[in-house]
Amino acid sequence: MRLGCIADDFTGATDLANELASRGLRTSLLFGIPADLDLAKIDAVVIALKSRSIAPDAAAEQSLAALRWLKQAGCERFYFKYCSTFDSTDAGNIGPVLEVMAADLGVEAVIACPAFPATGRTVYQGHLFVGDRLLNESTMRDHPLNPMLDADLVRVLQRQTRGTVGLLPREILAAGAAAEAMAKHRGAGMIAVIADAICDEDLALLGQYCAGVPLASGASGLASGIARALAPPDACRASAPLPEAGASRCAILAGSCSAATRRQAELAAERYPSLRLSLRAGETPEEVVARAKDWIDKQALDRPLLIYSTATPDMVEAQRRAWPDGASAAFEAILAEMAAYLFEDGGGALIVAGGETSGAVVSRLGLGRIDIGPEIDPGVPWTIAARDEGPPLLLTLKSGNFGSDDFFLKAWEHLDD
Numbered sequence: 203m204r205l206g207c208i209a210d211d212f213t214g215a216t217d218l219a220n221e222l223a224s225r226g227l228r229t230s231l232l233f234g235i236p237a238d239l240d241l242a243k244i245d246a247v248v249i250a251l252k253s254r255s256i257a258p259d260a261a262a263e264q265s266l267a268a269l270r271w272l273k274q275a276g277c278e279r280f281y282f283k284y285c286s287t288f289d290s291t292d293a294g295n296i297g298p299v300l301e302v303m304a305a306d307l308g309v310e311a312v313i314a315c316p317a318f319p320a321t322g323r324t325v326y327q328g329h330l331f332v333g334d335r336l337l338n339e340s341t342m343r344d345h346p347l348n349p350m351l352d353a354d355l356v357r358v359l360q361r362q363t364r365g366t367v368g369l370l371p372r373e374i375l376a377a378g379a380a381a382e383a384m385a386k387h388r389g390a391g392m393i394a395v396i397a398d399a400i401c402d403e404d405l406a407l408l409g410q411y412c413a414g415v416p417l418a419s420g421a422s423g424l425a426s427g428i429a430r431a432l433a434p435p436d437a438c439r440a441s442a443p444l445p446e447a448g449a450s451r452c453a454i455l456a457g458s459c460s461a462a463t464r465r466q467a468e469l470a471a472e473r474y475p476s477l478r479l480s481l482r483a484g485e486t487p488e489e490v491v492a493r494a495k496d497w498i499d500k501q502a503l504d505r506p507l508l509i510y511s512t513a514t515p516d517m518v519e520a521q522r523r524a525w526p527d528g529a530s531a532a533f534e535a536i537l538a539e540m541a542a543y544l545f546e547d548g549g550g551a552l553i554v555a556g557g558e559t560s561g562a563v564v565s566r567l568g569l570g571r572i573d574i575g576p577e578i579d580p581g582v583p584w585t586i587a588a589r590d591e592g593p594p595l596l597l598t599l600k601s602g603n604f605g606s607d608d609f610f611l612k613a614w615e616h617l618d619d
């Protein structure tokens with residue numbers, strides 16, 4: 203049974219592929235829809251889209267194209283991966299994408315569960331917690347693109363869908379009555395059902411149910427539960443060894459303004475040469491790129507460089523006042539140019555922090571697929587991107603809110619092991 207997955211951003215896609223690989227599924231991670239691919243030895247395919255924060259129609263259209271490609275590639279079970287903090291707005295894009303995928307597969311009552319206990323995301327009575335806080339009381343309320351102001355996921359998803367959204371409470375799951383309850387939801391014509399899960403055992407139970415139906419959705423925690431049901435019980439992690447990074451460049455490019463990345467960047471700035479980016483009033487992104495290139499040219503390349511636009515909510519607000527015309531998109535483009543300047547000709551090791559930022563960087567570098575390597579922290583592996591010419595690029599796409607405070611330091615230590 204081959205699993206076909208669509209992820210709505212690039213860090214989410216590596217997180218998902220990392221979980222599937224750690225359950226023993228031989229997983230291929232593709233950026234966009236490939237022209238062709240040999241899937242002979244592949245158990246799971248993840249297509250990464252940059253569809254989280256685009257217009258809902260475009261997200262639905264791209265996801266449908268990916269779903270059709272996965273079907274034709276022999277996948278029989280499908281998974282839609284979104285953020286464990288349910289990043290979306292009242293317009294979408296979780297609801298519109300779910301509806302279009304469900305319609306294409308002819309299914310109702312799709313499970314939606316963003317729980318990922320390894321990173322503190324749990325769902326209880328349909329409410330999403332980040333650590334010990336409700337979602338709307340967590341730092342996600344200040345996200346620059348998708349501020350999350352409501353923790354009641356039934357309500358949140360209902361605002362994004364035409365069909366009705368229901369709830370599968372933990373009590374029913376724990377009593378082994380999920381299949382029966384879901385049959386009733388399907389009979390009632392529900393489009394999606396938010397499922398509770400507060401631990402990996404809940405996700406294993408939910409995964410057993412989801413492995414038997416065509417479509418499920420959530421973060422990488424539920425995908426791991428599904429992989430657990432699909433993989434042989436004695437399977438071990440299916441990931442690639444890291445090749446030598448070589449003597450070439452190392453850099454951290456951070457565009458995430460999430461709390462974890464702010465702490466990580468602060469610590470790394472004490473250790474490595476660092477450049478904080480900002481857009482002054484009246485300045486063009488090209489001028490910022492030129493300044494940053496000058497700075498890079500003056501650095502020795504024997505230590506990682508940190509280049510970041512990471513900022514506190516107050517700084518983001520001030521930045522938007524100084525540069526009201528799309529500062530977020532501009533920083534994505536600037537960091538993508540930095541990646542191209544440093545890594546276009548292959549080789550080296552690059553960490554990118556932030557989902558949208560990763561999408562911009564990977565697209566600028568023209569990477570088509572990567573292999574999953576060893577895990578650094580929950581949800582964040584090193585990956586290996588083969589290039590047409592020269593040595594591969596070692597790449598980490600770090601979700602904004604993932605990783606310990608010393609993540610950036612720890613990631614390089616992995617390469618020295």
Ligand SMILES: Nc1ncnc2c1ncn2[C@@H]1O[C@H](COP(=O)(O)OP(=O)(O)O)[C@@H](O)[C@H]1O
Binds near residue numbers: 347458517522557
């Ligand atoms: N100083 C800043 N001011 C305004 N927007 C910023 C700033 N720095 C980064 N951004 C933008 O914030 C967004 C962060 O999103 P993303 O990269 O997905 O991070 P995360 O993984 O934390 O969600 C990006 O669009 C990025 O360009």
Ligand SMILES: O=C(O)[C@@H](O)C(=O)COP(=O)(O)O
Binds near residue numbers: 557600601602
């Ligand atoms: O599920 C998660 O939290 C991550 O896999 C993810 O999607 C993170 O997105 P960003 O925070 O935008 O990097």
